[in-house]
Amino acid sequence: MTPAPGIEPNSTTGPTPGAKHPSADTTxxxxxxxxxxxxxxxxxxxxxxxxxxxxxxxxxxxxxxxxxxxxxxxxxxxxxxxxxxxxxxxxxxxxxxxxxxxxxxxxxxxxxxxxxxxxxxxxxxxxxxxxxxxxxxxxxxxxxxxxxxxxxxxxxxxxxxxxxxxxxxxxxxxxxxxxxxxxxxxxxxxxxxxxxxxxxxxxxxxxxxxxxxxxxxxxxxxxxxxxxxxxxxxxxxxxxxxxxxxxxxxxxxGSLNPVFVTQAAIDARGKDIATGYVGSFTLGVGQFCTKPGLLFVPSGHGLQDQLVEAVGGVAQAPMLNDRIKSGFTSGLDRLRKVDGVRVWSTAGDGASLLQTTVPELLARRDEILEECFGPVSIVVEYNDRDELVQAVEAFDGNLTATLHAEDADADLARELLPLLTARAGRVLWNGWPTGVAVSWAQHHGGPFPSTVGSxxxxxxxxxxxxxQRPVAYQDTPDAVLPDVLKDSNPAGITRRVNGTVTTAEVTR
Amino acid sequence: MTPAPGIEPNSTTGPTPGAKHPSADTTxxxxxxxxxxxxxxxxxxxxxxxxxxxxxxxxxxxxxxxxxxxxxxxxxxxxxxxxxxxxxxxxxxxxxxxxxxxxxxxxxxxxxxxxxxxxxxxxxxxxxxxxxxxxxxxxxxxxxxxxxxxxxxxxxxxxxxxxxxxxxxxxxxxxxxxxxxxxxxxxxxxxxxxxxxxxxxxxxxxxxxxxxxxxxxxxxxxxxxxxxxxxxxxxxxxxxxxxxxxxxxxxxxGSLNPVFVTQAAIDARGKDIATGYVGSFTLGVGQFCTKPGLLFVPSGHGLQDQLVEAVGGVAQAPMLNDRIKSGFTSGLDRLRKVDGVRVWSTAGDGASLLQTTVPELLARRDEILEECFGPVSIVVEYNDRDELVQAVEAFDGNLTATLHAEDADADLARELLPLLTARAGRVLWNGWPTGVAVSWAQHHGGPFPSTVGSxxxxxxxxxxxxxQRPVAYQDTPDAVLPDVLKDSNPAGITRRVNGTVTTAEVTR
Known part of the structure; x- marks a missing residue:
C-alpha cells in the first residue's frame, strides 16, 4: 500500500490519532x-x-x-x-x-x-x-x-x-x-x-x-x-x-433550495407542510447543502402560529464547529436587518424563522437571496399567480427546487415545472429537499452558482x-483489445452494439 | 424564424451573397x-x-x-x-x-x-x-x-x-x-x-x-x-x-497523430505502409486535424526511396487561404532548421518529408513536436524496442495514435496500447488517422493539448x-412529467429502469 504520507497512525512524521488535532499540515x-x-x-x-x-x-x-x-x-x-x-x-x-x-x-x-x-x-x-x-x-x-x-x-x-x-x-x-x-x-x-x-x-x-x-x-x-x-x-x-x-x-x-406551495396544497395539507418544512430546514442544525432556505406560500395561509410553534420546539444543538457557528450568527444577523424582512421566531442564535413578501424580496433580491448556512429559513408570501411566477424567476441556479401542489394544480404545475427545471438539478413534488437518495437516477448538481460544472x-x-474520458479503438484485433471490448463479451456487460443496447456477443 | 442578424440574404444591414467578402462584422x-x-x-x-x-x-x-x-x-x-x-x-x-x-x-x-x-x-x-x-x-x-x-x-x-x-x-x-x-x-x-x-x-x-x-x-x-x-x-x-x-x-x-510501425509490419507490408502514410499526411493538402505528423519506423526499413517517390508524386494544390499557407511555410522552414532534422523530400513549399531519429527527437523534443499545419510529416527511425517505447512516452495528448503491427506483435501491442490509450482519444490499428467516421462509437477528442475537455x-x-445537464424529478406525478419520463413510455424510447436498460413501461 502507499506510504500514506501523513496519515499512517504510527508514522513518525504523520499525525497521532487520539490527539485532539492530529492534522498537522502535510509536509x-x-x-x-x-x-x-x-x-x-x-x-x-x-x-x-x-x-x-x-x-x-x-x-x-x-x-x-x-x-x-x-x-x-x-x-x-x-x-x-x-x-x-x-x-x-x-x-x-x-x-x-x-x-x-x-x-x-x-x-x-x-x-x-x-x-x-x-x-x-x-x-x-x-x-x-x-x-x-x-x-x-x-x-x-x-x-x-x-x-x-x-x-x-x-x-x-x-x-x-x-x-x-x-x-x-x-x-x-x-x-x-x-x-x-x-x-x-x-x-x-x-x-x-x-x-x-x-x-x-x-x-x-x-x-x-x-x-x-x-x-x-x-x-x-x-x-x-x-x-x-x-x-x-x-x-x-x-x-x-x-x-x-x-x-x-x-x-x-451553495444553494437556496426554494420551496413553492400552492393554495390548494395549503388547503389540503397546510399543517403537514408547516411541520415538514421546519423539520427539513432544521435537520442536522440546518447544515445541509439542500436545506430549504425559502418557503413560498400564498398570503393568508394562516400557518404562522404553527410554524413559530414548530421552530420553538426544535432542540438546540451545537453546530459543526466555531467557524460555521460564527458564520451562521453573522449571516442571520445580516438577514434580520434587511428592510422588509421580519423575524417570526428565533431562539437566540439557534433555529430561526424569518418572513417577507414577494414584492419585498424582488426589491432586495441580492440581499435576501444570499445563502445563510445553518438553521434559518424565510417564509415568503405571494399574493397571486403572477407573484408566484415572478418569485420562481428570481432564482439563479440551485441544487433543488420543490413544488407542493395538488392534482387540481396540474395546469399551474405544467407552467412552473419548466421554470424550476431551468433553475435546479433536482425538482421535487410534495417532498423536502434534505436527504439525497443514492441511486441510478439521482442527480445532485445544478446550474451555477450551485455547482461549477452543471x-x-x-x-x-x-x-x-x-x-473518465472516452477512447475509441479502430480496427483493433480482438486478441489485444481489453476484455470488455472483445467480441465474446466475456464478462457479460451491457454494451451498445451498432446502436442497440445488448449483452450479446458481437458477430462480425 | 429569427431576424437572422447579418445573414439574411436580402437584409439591408447584412452581407450580400455573391459579393467577394460578404462577411462584414456583425454590428x-x-x-x-x-x-x-x-x-x-x-x-x-x-x-x-x-x-x-x-x-x-x-x-x-x-x-x-x-x-x-x-x-x-x-x-x-x-x-x-x-x-x-x-x-x-x-x-x-x-x-x-x-x-x-x-x-x-x-x-x-x-x-x-x-x-x-x-x-x-x-x-x-x-x-x-x-x-x-x-x-x-x-x-x-x-x-x-x-x-x-x-x-x-x-x-x-x-x-x-x-x-x-x-x-x-x-x-x-x-x-x-x-x-x-x-x-x-x-x-x-x-x-x-x-x-x-x-x-x-x-x-x-x-x-x-x-x-x-x-x-x-x-x-x-x-x-x-x-x-x-x-x-x-x-x-x-x-x-x-x-x-x-x-x-x-x-x-x-492541435494534434500530432503519431504512427508507430513495428518491424514485423514493415516486413509484411512496408510498401503499402509507405504509400498509405504519404496519402494520409498529404490528404486535403495536410489540412486535417488528424494528419499523421510523425511516422516511427525501425532503422533499416529500406523505404526511403519509395517514400520520397510517393511525396514527389503528390499533386501541388492550393491551401485554404494565405494565412494558413504562410503559417505552413514558416513552420516548415522552422522544422527544417532544427538540429538533427533532415529533408528527404520537398517540393518547394509543397508536400515535404523530413527525417530524424528517436535520440535526436528526444534531445529536441519541444522543437520537433510542435505541430506544423499542412502537408509535412517526419519519419523517425528507432533502433530497438526501448527506443520505440521512449518515443511513445515522449508524447502529450493527441486526438489519435496509430499502431501498425502484425499478429506476431501481440505482446508488444499489449505493452504499447495502454501507453497509446493514455495519450490519445482514438487508437488505430493498421489504419490511417485521417477520416473520422461518424457513428455511435466514435470518439474525436483527446488529452490536453489536443482538446480542452478530454x-x-x-x-x-x-x-x-x-x-446537456441532468435533471432528476422526485415523486412527480405522471400527469405533469415530460412524456419521456411517464410510466407508459409513449415514444418507446430506451430507458434504464431500476438499473436495467429497457423500452418497457414502468409498473409501480
Whole structure:
C-alpha cells in the first residue's frame, strides 16, 4: 500500500490519532510522496487499467472495512462534528452503500459505456471501420472534503467512491473540521485496499489549505472534486482551469433550495407542510447543502402560529464547529436587518424563522437571496399567480427546487415545472429537499452558482463520468483489445452494439 | 424564424451573397438581436423543451435542405476553400448524415439518458423516493467554426448538429475563410428550420473576431464549442471559464497523430505502409486535424526511396487561404532548421518529408513536436524496442495514435496500447488517422493539448452530452412529467429502469 504520507497512525512524521488535532499540515516531502504514489498507481498495469470486476472487488473491500470500523469511527465523528450517533451511523451506511452501488455499476457495464460499431464496407459517404469506445480513467484525482457530512461528502464520500470506481487513484485533502476521523477513515480504507490487492498509491490523504492548492496545481493531478463555499470553490476552480494544463474542476458551492406551495396544497395539507418544512430546514442544525432556505406560500395561509410553534420546539444543538457557528450568527444577523424582512421566531442564535413578501424580496433580491448556512429559513408570501411566477424567476441556479401542489394544480404545475427545471438539478413534488437518495437516477448538481460544472453530478452512478474520458479503438484485433471490448463479451456487460443496447456477443 | 442578424440574404444591414467578402462584422445591434432571439428560443415552450421526436423532425429538415442545396453550396465552398468538388460533396453528405444520426439517437432515447428508479419504501438506510432523470438542454450555444472543413466543422458541422440535437439554440461565429458559404449555409438552415416550425432564434450566424469574444462573454451563452489553433483555443477557453458565470468550453486545438510501425509490419507490408502514410499526411493538402505528423519506423526499413517517390508524386494544390499557407511555410522552414532534422523530400513549399531519429527527437523534443499545419510529416527511425517505447512516452495528448503491427506483435501491442490509450482519444490499428467516421462509437477528442475537455467528444452521438445537464424529478406525478419520463413510455424510447436498460413501461 502507499506510504500514506501523513496519515499512517504510527508514522513518525504523520499525525497521532487520539490527539485532539492530529492534522498537522502535510509536509512538501509527504505531498510529493502521495502524488508520486498516485501517479504510479494510475498507468497500466495498476489501478486504472484493472479489470472492472477486480476494481469492483477492491471497492467492496473498502465498503466492508468501513462498515466493520463503524463502532470505532462514529464516536470520533460525534466528538469532532457534534452530530448525533444515529445520523452518523446512517451516513456510514449511506457511504458504504454508495461504494457498493458503484461496484455493481462497474460490473453491469454502465460505468464503461462500451459502444461498438462493427465495420461497414457499404457505409456512405465512406466505408466505416470497426470502432469500439470505452471510458478510461483520467488519472489521479484530488478531492476536497466537506465538513458537514463527515462520511458521505468527506474522505470516503461520493467524490472518492466515484473516482475509485472510474479507476482513478484518489488523494483526499482532509477537512480540518474532523481531522482525526479523516486520518482513521483513510487508514481503514488504505488497509482494506492493500489487503484486497490494490496497488500502492490508490488512495492517500493530505492536510493543509496550502498543501491542497499545491496539489491542485500539480501536473499529476488530472481532475478535482470540491464541496464547500462559493468563494473557496470559485478560487479553486480558477486555479484548476487556468493551469498550464487545465483540468476539470467539479465544485458544489451553495444553494437556496426554494420551496413553492400552492393554495390548494395549503388547503389540503397546510399543517403537514408547516411541520415538514421546519423539520427539513432544521435537520442536522440546518447544515445541509439542500436545506430549504425559502418557503413560498400564498398570503393568508394562516400557518404562522404553527410554524413559530414548530421552530420553538426544535432542540438546540451545537453546530459543526466555531467557524460555521460564527458564520451562521453573522449571516442571520445580516438577514434580520434587511428592510422588509421580519423575524417570526428565533431562539437566540439557534433555529430561526424569518418572513417577507414577494414584492419585498424582488426589491432586495441580492440581499435576501444570499445563502445563510445553518438553521434559518424565510417564509415568503405571494399574493397571486403572477407573484408566484415572478418569485420562481428570481432564482439563479440551485441544487433543488420543490413544488407542493395538488392534482387540481396540474395546469399551474405544467407552467412552473419548466421554470424550476431551468433553475435546479433536482425538482421535487410534495417532498423536502434534505436527504439525497443514492441511486441510478439521482442527480445532485445544478446550474451555477450551485455547482461549477452543471452537466455533472456528485451523487448517483453517472458521478464516475466526471473522472473518465472516452477512447475509441479502430480496427483493433480482438486478441489485444481489453476484455470488455472483445467480441465474446466475456464478462457479460451491457454494451451498445451498432446502436442497440445488448449483452450479446458481437458477430462480425 | 429569427431576424437572422447579418445573414439574411436580402437584409439591408447584412452581407450580400455573391459579393467577394460578404462577411462584414456583425454590428453590436445585430449581435444583441441574435443573442436575444437565441435566449428566447431556449425556454419552454420553445426549442429546448420540444418533444424529442419534434426536434428530430426539425433536424432532419435541416439535413434535407442542405442536401438539396448542395449544388449551390459546393461551388461556393470550392471557390472559398480551394478544396476539390468530390471532397466537398462528400463533406456535405457527412454533415447531413451526422444530423440524421443525431435525430435517430434522439428518437431512440440515447440522447436523453432517461433513468428511472421507482420508489422503494424498504430501501436501507432510508426509504427511496421515485426518481426520474433526463438530460435537458443548457441553453444557447456559441460555436466557433473552423476553416478546414467548410461543412463538417463549420456552420452546419458537428458542434452545431450536436447542440441542436441537445435542444440548444445555436449561434455560429463564422470562420472568415469561407464567408459567403457561411452566409448561404446559414440561410438554408434557417429557412429549413422555419419551414419545419422551429422557433425563431433556433439558429443564428455572427461574424467578426471581437464579436465572437463579446458573445462568449454574454450571460445568455451557456456553452461554447471551438475548433482551431492552440493559442486561440486557450485564450477563448480562459475567457469562458473565468466569466462571472463560468461556462463549459469545448476546444479542439492541435494534434500530432503519431504512427508507430513495428518491424514485423514493415516486413509484411512496408510498401503499402509507405504509400498509405504519404496519402494520409498529404490528404486535403495536410489540412486535417488528424494528419499523421510523425511516422516511427525501425532503422533499416529500406523505404526511403519509395517514400520520397510517393511525396514527389503528390499533386501541388492550393491551401485554404494565405494565412494558413504562410503559417505552413514558416513552420516548415522552422522544422527544417532544427538540429538533427533532415529533408528527404520537398517540393518547394509543397508536400515535404523530413527525417530524424528517436535520440535526436528526444534531445529536441519541444522543437520537433510542435505541430506544423499542412502537408509535412517526419519519419523517425528507432533502433530497438526501448527506443520505440521512449518515443511513445515522449508524447502529450493527441486526438489519435496509430499502431501498425502484425499478429506476431501481440505482446508488444499489449505493452504499447495502454501507453497509446493514455495519450490519445482514438487508437488505430493498421489504419490511417485521417477520416473520422461518424457513428455511435466514435470518439474525436483527446488529452490536453489536443482538446480542452478530454472527457468529451466533438464527433459521435455523445457529442450532444456537452450541451446537456441532468435533471432528476422526485415523486412527480405522471400527469405533469415530460412524456419521456411517464410510466407508459409513449415514444418507446430506451430507458434504464431500476438499473436495467429497457423500452418497457414502468409498473409501480
Amino acid at each position: 512538501p516531502a509527504q505531498l510529493e510522496q502521495a502524488l508520486a504514489a498516485a501517479a504510479a498507481a494510475a498507468p497500466a498495469p495498476a489501478f486504472g487499467s484493472s479489470e472492472p470486476s477486480v476494481r469492483a472487488g477492491w471497492i467492496r473491500a473498502v465498503a466492508d472495512a468501513l462498515d466493520a470500523a463503524k463502532d470505532e469511527l462514529v464516536p470520533i465523528a460525534m466528538r469532532e462534528s457534534a452530530l448525533p450517533e444515529a445520523r452518523l451511523t446512517g451516513e456510514v451506511a449511506r457511504s458504504t452503500g454508495q461504494l457498493r452501488m458503484f461496484a455493481d455499476a462497474l460490473e453491469e457495464g454502465a460505468l464503461l459505456e462500451v459502444t461498438i460499431d462493427t465495420a461497414d464496407a457499404q457505409a456512405k459517404p465512406v466505408p466505416r471501420p470497426d470502432l469500439r469506445r470505452v471510458l478510461v480513467p483520467l488519472g489521479p484525482v484530488l478531492v476536497f472534503a466537506a465538513s458537514n457530512f463527515p462520511f458521505a461528502f468527506s474522505v470516503c464520500g461520493g467524490d472518492t467512491a466515484s473516482a475509485l470506481a472510474a479507476g482513478c487513484p484518489v488523494i483526499v485533502k482532509a477537512h480540518p473540521g474532523h481531522p482525526e476521523l479523516s486520518v482513521r477513515t483513510a487508514a481503514v480504507m488504505i488497509d482494506a485496499l492493500k489487503q484486497a490487492g490494490a496497488p500502492d498509491g490508490t488512495f492517500g490523504l493530505i492536510s493543509g489549505f496550502d498543501v491542497g492548492v499545491t496539489a491542485l496545481k500539480d501536473p499529476r493531478i488530472t481532475a478535482a472534486g470540491f464541496t464547500g463555499s462559493v468563494p473557496a470553490g470559485k478560487a479553486l476552480h480558477e486555479i484548476a482551469v487556468t493551469r498550464p494544463e487545465p483540468i476539470p474542476f467539479y465544485g458544489e458551492l 452537466i455533472h453530478t456528485s451523487v448517483g452512478v453517472t458521478a464516475a463520468r466526471r473522472f | 453590436p445591434a445585430q449581435l444583441e438581436q441574435a443573442l436575444a432571439a437565441a435566449a428566447a428560443a431556449a425556454p419552454a415552450p420553445a426549442f429546448g423543451s420540444s418533444e424529442p421526436s419534434v426536434r428530430a423532425g426539425w433536424i432532419r429538415a435541416v439535413a434535407d435542405a442542405l442536401d438539396a442545396a448542395k449544388d449551390e453550396l459546393v461551388p461556393i465552398a470550392m471557390r472559398e476553400s480551394a478544396l476539390p468538388e468530390a471532397r466537398l460533396t462528400g463533406e456535405v453528405a457527412r454533415s447531413t448524415g451526422q444530423l440524421r444520426m443525431f435525430a435517430d439517437a434522439l428518437e431512440e432515447g440515447a440522447l436523453l439518458e432517461v433513468t428511472i428508479d421507482t420508489a422503494d419504501a424498504q430501501a436501507k438506510p432510508v426509504p427511496r423516493p421515485d426518481l426520474r432523470r433526463v438530460l435537458v438542454p443548457l441553453g444557447p450555444v456559441l460555436v466557433f467554426a473552423a476553416s478546414n472543413f467548410p461543412f463538417a466543422f463549420s456552420v452546419c458541422g458537428g458542434d452545431t448538429a450536436s447542440a441542436l440535437a441537445a435542444g440548444c439554440p445555436v449561434i455560429v461565429k463564422a470562420h472568415p475563410g469561407h464567408p459567403e458559404l457561411s452566409v448561404r449555409t446559414a440561410a438554408v438552415m434557417i429557412d429549413a428550420l422555419k419551414q419545419a416550425g422551429a422557433p425563431d432564434g433556433t439558429f443564428g450566424l455572427i461574424s467578426g473576431f471581437d464579436v465572437g469574444v463579446t458573445a462568449l462573454k454574454d450571460p445568455r451563452i451557456t456553452a461554447a464549442g471551438f475548433t482551431g489553433s492552440v493559442p486561440a483555443g486557450k485564450a477563448l477557453h480562459e475567457i469562458a471559464v473565468t466569466r462571472p458565470e463560468p461556462i463549459p468550453f469545448y476546444g479542439e486545438l 472527457i468529451h467528444t466533438s464527433v459521435g452521438v455523445t457529442a450532444a452530452r456537452r450541451f
